[in-house]
Amino acid sequence: MTASSAQPVGLPFLKGHGTQNDFVIVPDPDGRLTIGPEAVAALCDRRAGIGGDGLLRVVRSAADPAAADQADRAEWFMDYRNSDGSIGEMCGNGVRVFARYLVEAGLVGPGALPVATRAGLRTVLVAADAEDGTPGEITVDMGRAALPGPDGIEVTVGGRSWPALNVNMGNPHAVAFVESLDHAGELRTAPATSPEGAYPEGVNVEFVVDRGPRHVAMRVHERGSGETRSCGTGACAVAVAAARRDGVDPAVTGEAVTYTVDVLGGRLTITEHPDGRVEKTGPAVIVARGELDPAWSELIRGV
Numbered sequence: 134m135t136a137s138s139a140q141p142v143g144l145p146f147l148k149g150h151g152t153q154n155d156f157v158i159v160p161d162p163d164g165r166l167t168i169g170p171e172a173v174a175a176l177c178d179r180r181a182g183i184g185g186d187g188l189l190r191v192v193r194s195a196a197d198p199a200a201a202d203q204a205d206r207a208e209w210f211m212d213y214r215n216s217d218g219s220i221g222e223m224c225g226n227g228v229r230v231f232a233r234y235l236v237e238a239g240l241v242g243p244g245a246l247p248v249a250t251r252a253g254l255r256t257v258l259v260a261a262d263a264e265d266g267t268p269g270e271i272t273v274d275m276g277r278a279a280l281p282g283p284d285g286i287e288v289t290v291g292g293r294s295w296p297a298l299n300v301n302m303g304n305p306h307a308v309a310f311v312e313s314l315d316h317a318g319e320l321r322t323a324p325a326t327s328p329e330g331a332y333p334e335g336v337n338v339e340f341v342v343d344r345g346p347r348h349v350a351m352r353v354h355e356r357g358s359g360e361t362r363s364c365g366t367g368a369c370a371v372a373v374a375a376a377r378r379d380g381v382d383p384a385v386t387g388e389a390v391t392y393t394v395d396v397l398g399g400r401l402t403i404t405e406h407p408d409g410r411v412e413k414t415g416p417a418v419i420v421a422r423g424e425l426d427p428a429w430s431e432l433i434r435g436v
């Protein structure tokens with residue numbers, strides 16, 4: 134994609150991030166645009182495009198067949214794509230950034246906001262901004278974690294292997310507790326997982342170390358995006374895996390448990406409730422607004 138100096142086509146975009154997991158945001162309220170995998174990858178390219186770990190298309194649920202069955206419960210559908218153009222069912226940081234955009238654009242008011250995703254409905258709560266203007270934190274009900282097994286999953290990097298727990302937060306995760314986050318290496322390629330076939334759709338892999346009581350730190354290699362500085366669904370998977378490793382299950386104790394999860398780009402707070410719901414709290418900001426050059430209409434249909 135080469136930029137031209139012609140008049141802007143007027144297709145607006147924004148850029149935002151949540152704990153430095155960053156996204157190109159494309160408002161498409163009436164579902165007029167077709168942004169195929171090639172266009173997503175080009176927009177997310179950090180040298181020739183806008184740059185991002187993924188893309189959030191903001192569309193009314195009723196205007197997209199992928200979310201039409203949720204339209205009676207959620208006006209807005211988060212159409213999330215990884216930076217390579219592939220689909221991710223859910224994005225925990227993305228949904229906070231998505232909500233921040235809707236609120237800042239005046240498209241929704243304060244309070245609980247239901248958002249349709251490919252993993253089902255998620256409810257987002259945007260806290261009021263601080264008096265100094267600092268954007269309030271955002272809490273998301275991320276639904277229930279599933280631990281479908283099998284036992285014996287392993288993650289391997291650079292000749293070292295660790296046992297991993299398969300945690301599904303609407304999307305798949307393999308969570309491995311390691312001695313040092315450096316052991317994950319450069320993470321330029323996806324870590325190997327075994328047994329073969331455990332993750333037919335690919336997997337997000339988290340490497341975790343302890344920082345203190347109910348406090349861990351992680352790195353992540355995301356399916357479709359590579360190493361990112363944060364992964365919201367990954368942080369939830371990590372908190373649930375850490376709780377089980379620590380012998381804690383809120384469904385058994387009847388008490389919620391909270392873990393602080395440090396990511397390379399900040400900090401997320403994850404609470405698992407006795408009914409199994411996992412809540413995630415963290416920041417989300419919009420950092421830029423602009424218009425795409427007309428040259429993009431070669432890749433994006435409907436412009």
Ligand SMILES: N[C@@H](CCC[C@H](N)C(=O)O)C(=O)O
Pocket residue numbers: 154187215220221222223224225226227304305337355356357358361363364365366367
């Ligand atoms: N960064 C996201 C997860 C995005 C989807 C993931 N790469 C997948 O393919 O499942 C998050 O914050 O949860």
